[in-house]
Amino acid sequence: MGSSFVARLAASEESLELADAASAGLAVAEGVRQSGLHSLLGLRLWPHGKLLGVFYLGVAEIRPFEPQARRYLETLVEYLSGIIQKALLLQQLRQANERLRKSETLYRLATGAISDAIWEWNLQTDTVSWSGGVEKLSGHTPEQLGGHVSNWYDNIHPEDRERVVHGIHVLIASGGQRWREEYRFHHRDGGYVHVTDHGLVERDASGRAVRMVGAMQDITARKAASEALRASEDRLRMAVRATELGTWDFNPVTGILRWDERCKALFGLPLVPEVTYEGFLEALHPEDRERAHAAVQWALQPASGGEYDIEFRPLRQEGRIVRWVRGIGRGYFEGGRAVRFIGTAQDISERKxxxxxxxxxxxxxxxxxxxxxxxxxxxxxxxxxxxxxxxxxxxxxxxxxxxxxxxxxxxxxxxxxxxxxxxxxxxxLGGGIPIERKPLELHTHCRQVVEEVRLAHPDREVEVVRGGDGAGEWDGDRLAQVITNLVNNALAYSPPGTPVRVETRGVDGTVLLSVHNAGKPIPRELLPRLFEPMTRGRPGGDSASRSIGLGLFIVANIVHAHGGTIEVRSEEGEGTTFTVRLPRRAA
Structure with a gap:
C-alpha cells in the first residue's frame, strides 16, 4: 500500500493531486478505475495531530485543479474533521456514562447483598453519609444516624469511644492512609454489635486529607465463637492438667514434633531440649520400638482412618523402665497425605x-x-x-x-x-484342650455313648436319629464328653415325661450333632455367656446331676479344638437345641 494514492495522501501534509487515475503509476481502488474518474484531488483528515482518514474527489475529464478548488477542499476537510471529532467525543461520553451506570449498579447490588455498612466521611465538612447496609447492621437508618461525624462517635460504646476516635485522628494527622479498628457499635434494640471497621484516607496534591471511605462489618457471631473456643480451650487445658495427660503434635511433612511439659515428664526428659521422632523411638523400651513405629506409620495412612492407640514402656536416660504409657492420637489428611498427627500420652502404670x-x-x-x-x-x-x-x-x-x-x-x-x-x-493355662484325631464313625460312636447315659437314667426316653455319612477323624474320648454333657444337660433341664432327641447327620464336609429337649427356655440374658465358665443355663434341674458349671465351657473348647462350632437355640414352645458342627478332618 506504500505506492498507492491513498497511502501517499495519508502521509502528505499538503493536498495531493493525481492527473489520471486510469494510467498513473500509483495504485487506486478498483472501484475508482471502473467509475470513469480520471483526475483526483485529496487531503488527509488530521484533527489535533491524529489521522482519522483521507478525503478525496475526482472528475471525469483529465485536467488540473485550480488553487481555488484546493482551498475549497481544505475548508471542507477542516469542517468534516470537526464533525468527526465531535462524534468521537460523543461516543466516548456515552461509553463513560455506560461504565458509570454499570459501576453504580454493581455498587448498589453489592452493598445491598452484604451486611457491611459503607460510609463516606467528608473531612472538610465533617459530614458522613451511610449506605443502606447500616440498617441491617445496627437497626438505624442512614437518616437516623444523621449526617455529622459526631453522631457516629456517639454510637460507639463508651468504653471503646476514646480509643477509636483518638486512633482515627492520629492516623489522619500523621499522613496515614489505611485505618482498621474493632469496637462495639450501638444497636437500635439497646444492645451493641461487635464490628470491625476499615477505612481509606484520600488526600489532595498537597497531601491534605480531604475524604475517607470505609466499610463496617458485623463480627458479633465470630467474636462469640472465638470466646466460646477460648473458653473451651481453657476447659480442655484444665481437664488435661487434672487428668495428668501429656499432649503432643507431630507434623509429618516437616518432621517437627512438639511435646508439652507433662509429656516430657512421662519420659523423664528435661524440659529444654527439643524432641525428635527418632528421639521418641530411642526413649522406648527396645521391645516396644518396632511396634510403636509400625503403629505410627499405619496411623499416617489414609486407610487407617488416622486412628492411633498403643501402650509402651518409656526408659529413663540411664535405661531403667519407669512406667507404662498409653498414647492415643489421630492423623489428619489433605489430598491423601498426612499433614498433622496429634494426641495425648497418659501414665497407665498403676493399671498395668x-x-x-x-x-x-x-x-x-x-x-x-x-x-x-x-x-x-x-x-x-x-x-x-x-x-x-x-x-x-x-x-x-x-x-x-x-x-x-x-x-x-x-x-x-x-x-x-x-x-x-x-x-x-x-x-x-495350657492353650486349649488337647485332642488326638483318629478315624471314627460318629453315628455308631454317638449311639454307644447315649446307651451308657441311658443306663444312669433308665426311666427317661432318649431318641437317637442318624442320617448321611458319619465318617471322619476326631478324638472319640473327647466327643464322648461332648455327647455325655449335652445329653445329661438335656435330661436334667427337661420334664421327666418328655423325650430327649439326639441326632447325627452328615452334610458334605461336616457332620452335625444336635441335642434337643422340651424343657423351659434358657433366659435370653444368659445366652450370650452360656459357654463361659461357672455359668448354668437356668435354676432348677436335677440336683443329683448338677455340675460346678464348667460342662458347657469344656464342651465349647473341645468343639473349637476340632475346628468346629457350637450354637444354641432356646424358645418358648420349641424347647432348647444345642447344635455342634464338626469338620470331618483337620483344616
Missing part, C-alpha cells in the same frame, strides 16, 4: 501393675485347681476300687449295698468334677 497382679492371682488359682484336682484323683481311684471290691461280696445286706451305691455315685460325681477342673485348667 494391677492387671499383672490380677493375672498372676488368676494363674495361681487355676494352677492350684489343676494341682489339687490332679492329686485328688488318686484317693478317689482308691475309693472307687474299694467300693467295687466290697460290692462283689455276697454277704452284703440291703442297707450296706445302698450305702456302697451312694458312695460309688458320689465318687463318680467327684471324679467328673475333677475331670472338668483339669480340663478347665488345660483350657485356660
Amino acid at each position: 501393675y494391677q492387671e499383672q497382679e490380677s493375672r498372676k492371682r488368676a494363674e495361681f488359682a487355676e494352677q492350684l485347681i489343676g494341682i489339687v484336682s490332679h492329686d485328688l484323683r488318686n484317693p478317689l481311684n482308691a475309693i472307687t476300687l474299694s467300693v467295687a471290691a466290697l460290692m462283689r461280696q455276697e454277704d452284703l445286706g440291703d442297707r450296706q449295698a445302698k450305702g456302697l451305691a451312694r458312695i460309688s455315685a458320689a465318687t463318680e460325681r467327684a471324679t467328673r468334677m475333677i475331670r472338668d477342673l483339669l480340663d478347665f485348667t488345660r483350657a485356660r
Whole structure:
C-alpha cells in the first residue's frame, strides 16, 4: 500500500493531486478505475495531530485543479474533521456514562447483598453519609444516624469511644492512609454489635486529607465463637492438667514434633531440649520400638482412618523402665497425605501393675485347681476300687449295698468334677484342650455313648436319629464328653415325661450333632455367656446331676479344638437345641 494514492495522501501534509487515475503509476481502488474518474484531488483528515482518514474527489475529464478548488477542499476537510471529532467525543461520553451506570449498579447490588455498612466521611465538612447496609447492621437508618461525624462517635460504646476516635485522628494527622479498628457499635434494640471497621484516607496534591471511605462489618457471631473456643480451650487445658495427660503434635511433612511439659515428664526428659521422632523411638523400651513405629506409620495412612492407640514402656536416660504409657492420637489428611498427627500420652502404670497382679492371682488359682484336682484323683481311684471290691461280696445286706451305691455315685460325681477342673485348667493355662484325631464313625460312636447315659437314667426316653455319612477323624474320648454333657444337660433341664432327641447327620464336609429337649427356655440374658465358665443355663434341674458349671465351657473348647462350632437355640414352645458342627478332618 506504500505506492498507492491513498497511502501517499495519508502521509502528505499538503493536498495531493493525481492527473489520471486510469494510467498513473500509483495504485487506486478498483472501484475508482471502473467509475470513469480520471483526475483526483485529496487531503488527509488530521484533527489535533491524529489521522482519522483521507478525503478525496475526482472528475471525469483529465485536467488540473485550480488553487481555488484546493482551498475549497481544505475548508471542507477542516469542517468534516470537526464533525468527526465531535462524534468521537460523543461516543466516548456515552461509553463513560455506560461504565458509570454499570459501576453504580454493581455498587448498589453489592452493598445491598452484604451486611457491611459503607460510609463516606467528608473531612472538610465533617459530614458522613451511610449506605443502606447500616440498617441491617445496627437497626438505624442512614437518616437516623444523621449526617455529622459526631453522631457516629456517639454510637460507639463508651468504653471503646476514646480509643477509636483518638486512633482515627492520629492516623489522619500523621499522613496515614489505611485505618482498621474493632469496637462495639450501638444497636437500635439497646444492645451493641461487635464490628470491625476499615477505612481509606484520600488526600489532595498537597497531601491534605480531604475524604475517607470505609466499610463496617458485623463480627458479633465470630467474636462469640472465638470466646466460646477460648473458653473451651481453657476447659480442655484444665481437664488435661487434672487428668495428668501429656499432649503432643507431630507434623509429618516437616518432621517437627512438639511435646508439652507433662509429656516430657512421662519420659523423664528435661524440659529444654527439643524432641525428635527418632528421639521418641530411642526413649522406648527396645521391645516396644518396632511396634510403636509400625503403629505410627499405619496411623499416617489414609486407610487407617488416622486412628492411633498403643501402650509402651518409656526408659529413663540411664535405661531403667519407669512406667507404662498409653498414647492415643489421630492423623489428619489433605489430598491423601498426612499433614498433622496429634494426641495425648497418659501414665497407665498403676493399671498395668494391677492387671499383672490380677493375672498372676488368676494363674495361681487355676494352677492350684489343676494341682489339687490332679492329686485328688488318686484317693478317689482308691475309693472307687474299694467300693467295687466290697460290692462283689455276697454277704452284703440291703442297707450296706445302698450305702456302697451312694458312695460309688458320689465318687463318680467327684471324679467328673475333677475331670472338668483339669480340663478347665488345660483350657485356660495350657492353650486349649488337647485332642488326638483318629478315624471314627460318629453315628455308631454317638449311639454307644447315649446307651451308657441311658443306663444312669433308665426311666427317661432318649431318641437317637442318624442320617448321611458319619465318617471322619476326631478324638472319640473327647466327643464322648461332648455327647455325655449335652445329653445329661438335656435330661436334667427337661420334664421327666418328655423325650430327649439326639441326632447325627452328615452334610458334605461336616457332620452335625444336635441335642434337643422340651424343657423351659434358657433366659435370653444368659445366652450370650452360656459357654463361659461357672455359668448354668437356668435354676432348677436335677440336683443329683448338677455340675460346678464348667460342662458347657469344656464342651465349647473341645468343639473349637476340632475346628468346629457350637450354637444354641432356646424358645418358648420349641424347647432348647444345642447344635455342634464338626469338620470331618483337620483344616
